[in-house]
Amino acid sequence: MIKVGILGSTGRVGSLLIDDLENDEYARVGAVHVFDKLKKQLPEDTVVTNDMKVLFDSSDVVIDFSAPAATEALLTEVVENGARKPLVIATTGFTKHQQNLLFEASKLVPILYATNMSLGVAVLNKLVALASKTLSDFDIEIVEQHHKHKVDSPSGTALTLAEHAADARGLDLDKVRVSGRDGQIGARTKDEIAVMALRGGDIVGRHTVGLYNDGEFLELNHTATARNTFSKGAIKVAKWIIGKEPKLYSINDALGL
Numbered sequence: 001m002i003k004v005g006i007l008g009s010t011g012r013v014g015s016l017l018i019d020d021l022e023n024d025e026y027a028r029v030g031a032v033h034v035f036d037k038l039k040k041q042l043p044e045d046t047v048v049t050n051d052m053k054v055l056f057d058s059s060d061v062v063i064d065f066s067a068p069a070a071t072e073a074l075l076t077e078v079v080e081n082g083a084r085k086p087l088v089i090a091t092t093g094f095t096k097h098q099q100n101l102l103f104e105a106s107k108l109v110p111i112l113y114a115t116n117m118s119l120g121v122a123v124l125n126k127l128v129a130l131a132s133k134t135l136s137d138f139d140i141e142i143v144e145q146h147h148k149h150k151v152d153s154p155s156g157t158a159l160t161l162a163e164h165a166a167d168a169r170g171l172d173l174d175k176v177r178v179s180g181r182d183g184q185i186g187a188r189t190k191d192e193i194a195v196m197a198l199r200g201g202d203i204v205g206r207h208t209v210g211l212y213n214d215g216e217f218l219e220l221n222h223t224a225t226a227r228n229t230f231s232k233g234a235i236k237v238a239k240w241i242i243g244k245e246p247k248l249y250s251i252n253d254a255l256g257l
């Protein structure tokens, strides 16, 4: 059995990982990192720790749904303290420094980083690239909707979708991204790509990429209706990454897309 370590084990997705692994034929929970207080019953012989080294030592692969500071500590264990286990990182909202750390760590261990672990969004990224390139005159606007507890904005998924749209048009997203509109802002410029966030209730995750032209528009939407879409997706890619060489992998690598 593959022993999975969980960073963010007390969170919304982390606790679903524990449930999903209880019913998995090939993988089980090896260790959980607990930041504050344990909130649920765990399978017998699960290692419970707040020490990254112990988390690594008790796992064959670590899955991370936590917070940027926690991921930073996990990656630091690889880069500075010699931890050598494959990682599946799902946390969003990284700073540039944390993104660089992720890249440095991926030279030492295999890391799959995906801002969205669903198959649907993996396909949506491809559709967005195709539509953005083909419909080159259309204005691109992205809207994401999430539950009221989400702390980062815009979502990692929305930013990844925007990157696919910008790359397909040869644009630098940092230069064309618009994150709000208010007041006398003037007419829309051709290349800008707005990424807007709505928050409320218990929305699991909804992303719409709109391509608008005079006379017609196309909207590509993905809606996650259950949060275990993400935990199940992460477990699937965690099994895939074991035995791979050190590199930064995308979810497309794991899904063969």
Ligand SMILES: NC(=O)C1=CN([C@@H]2O[C@H](COP(=O)(O)OP(=O)(O)OC[C@H]3O[C@@H](n4cnc5c(N)ncnc54)[C@H](OP(=O)(O)O)[C@@H]3O)[C@@H](O)[C@H]2O)C=CC1
Pocket: 007, 008, 009, 010, 011, 012, 013, 014, 034, 035, 036, 037, 064, 065, 066, 067, 068, 069, 070, 089, 090, 091, 092, 093, 114, 115, 116, 117, 118, 152, 156, 230
């Ligand atoms: N890629 C994907 O498919 C998806 C990614 N996500 C991302 O995953 C992350 C977690 O989401 P969600 O489960 O909803 O969030 P929660 O807030 O429910 O859970 C966060 C978890 O991280 C822990 N944590 C917070 N800060 C630290 C820290 N400094 N050190 C160690 N642990 C810490 C929390 O511990 P405690 O409970 O003690 O506070 C908790 O276990 C977010 O970044 C979210 O955007 C979410 C869904 C899908």
Ligand SMILES: O=C(O)C1=N[C@H](C(=O)O)C[C@H](O)C1
Pocket: 092, 115, 116, 146, 150, 154, 155, 156, 157, 158, 204, 205, 206
């Ligand atoms: O925080 C969430 O809930 C989600 N976060 C991810 C993101 O920021 O894109 C993925 C998913 O949409 C749910």
